[in-house]
Amino acid sequence: MSQFWSPSVRNLSPYVPGEQPQIDNLIKLNTNEHPMGPSPRVLEAIRAATTDRLRLYPDPEATQLKNAIAKRYGLTPEQVFVGNGSDDVLNLAFFTFFRQARPLLLSDLTYGFYPVYAELHGIRTHVVPVDDEFRIQPDDYLGQAHPKAGGIIIANPNAPTGIALDLSEIERIVAGNPDVVVLVDEAYVDFGGQSAVALLDRYPNLLVSHTLSKSRSLAGLRVGYALGSAELIQGLEIVKNSTNSYPLDQLAQVGATAAIEDDAYFEAACQAVIQTREWLTDQLQALGFEVLPSSANFVFARHPEHDGAALAGWLRERAILVRHFKRDRIDQFLRITVGTSAQCQSLINALKACVRP
Numbered sequence: 001m002s003q004f005w006s007p008s009v010r011n012l013s014p015y016v017p018g019e020q021p022q023i024d025n026l027i028k029l030n031t032n033e034h035p036m037g038p039s040p041r042v043l044e045a046i047r048a049a050t051t052d053r054l055r056l057y058p059d060p061e062a063t064q065l066k067n068a069i070a071k072r073y074g075l076t077p078e079q080v081f082v083g084n085g086s087d088d089v090l091n092l093a094f095f096t097f098f099r100q101a102r103p104l105l106l107s108d109l110t111y112g113f114y115p116v117y118a119e120l121h122g123i124r125t126h127v128v129p130v131d132d133e134f135r136i137q138p139d140d141y142l143g144q145a146h147p148k149a150g151g152i153i154i155a156n157p158n159a160p161t162g163i164a165l166d167l168s169e170i171e172r173i174v175a176g177n178p179d180v181v182v183l184v185d186e187a188y189v190d191f192g193g194q195s196a197v198a199l200l201d202r203y204p205n206l207l208v209s210h211t212l213s214k215s216r217s218l219a220g221l222r223v224g225y226a227l228g229s230a231e232l233i234q235g236l237e238i239v240k241n242s243t244n245s246y247p248l249d250q251l252a253q254v255g256a257t258a259a260i261e262d263d264a265y266f267e268a269a270c271q272a273v274i275q276t277r278e279w280l281t282d283q284l285q286a287l288g289f290e291v292l293p294s295s296a297n298f299v300f301a302r303h304p305e306h307d308g309a310a311l312a313g314w315l316r317e318r319a320i321l322v323r324h325f326k327r328d329r330i331d332q333f334l335r336i337t338v339g340t341s342a343q344c345q346s347l348i349n350a351l352k353a354c355v356r357p
């Protein structure tokens with residue numbers, strides 16, 4: 001704490017992301033990166049763009065990238081907003097849509113950045129508990145169940161559980177709250193969820209955010225985007241242009257465009273993760289773990305006889321990083337990113353030595 005910090009900064013409690021040790025020989029299953037590299041076309045495009053043109057500012061509108069994203073989803077470029085990772089997109093969306101007199105509705109078990117953005121922007125929240133099976137209940141987000149909402153944020157599939165809502169459940173929430181923005185964070189949707197993008201032509205209050213960090217294997221490039229009605233996207237553009245007109249550098253723009261255009265690579269890479277996830281789930285269950293049903297590139301699992309922190313510590317001593325959250329109700333769980341088959345085999349071998357089936 002410093003006297004130089006403005007009063008609004010003094011009480012902030014920022015989100016602490018999973019560790020990013022810059023060491024090569026770790027089995028890193030703690031922050032949901034994709035185990036395969038990005039499409040070779042991405043690397044080629046970035047190499048080709050690494051020229052003295054870097055002295056120029058990038059296109060502030062990221063026109064090419066927006067066109068590629070719009071084409072992929074059958075939308076217009078005016079329905080696409082791009083940012084420096086979806087964290088950037090979410091932050092701007094919170095500022096643009098959720099600073100209302102009424103509270104923002106969010107789950108008690110969801111992405112840790114949401115309450116932080118709310119705090120940063122002075123947004124009141126109404127926290128909605130998940131049920132006994134760690135599921136979000138759509139009814140809890142409909143009119144009667146809560147004080148009238150100023151906005152709603154839902155991660156689908158949810159993090160850290162990996163549990164997904166059906167499209168019809170998302171639609172009920174969006175249709176039931178027509179006066180406010182419902183933001184559906186689909187960071188993990190490509191690993192088996194149903195995307196709400198299919199609803200966009202019917203609901204001007206729906207905003208969907210995506211990232212290239214997970215299914216496109218580009219966490220290092222920092223690109224995310226939001227899809228919605230032109231009205232919502234225009235609001236985001238105004239706020240973006242009032243803070244940082246150039247959130248995406250030239251290399252990120254060309255790399256992301258190449259990634260979006262290489263659907264064949266993307267689909268094969270997602271399928272590989274889904275297959276390994278099923279294998280990993282079976283193996284963990286055989287060791288006595290309870291594994292929540294995951295539609296994401298990670299699993300959330302607990303062992304009835306072993307403490308989550310202790311298991312994470314045991315793995316860490318064997319150079320395997322997984323995520324443990326020191327929080328009520330989920331203290332027993334590990335969140336394990338689906339890595340390569342070899343990485344997942346090493347994880348299972350290490351757990352076998354600790355947990356008796």
Ligand code: PMP
Nearest residue numbers: 085086087111159187211213224
């Ligand atoms: N939403 C959710 C639910 C996430 O888990 C993450 C990644 N930690 C993000 C958004 C942000 O992803 P990125 O900023 O890398 O696009």
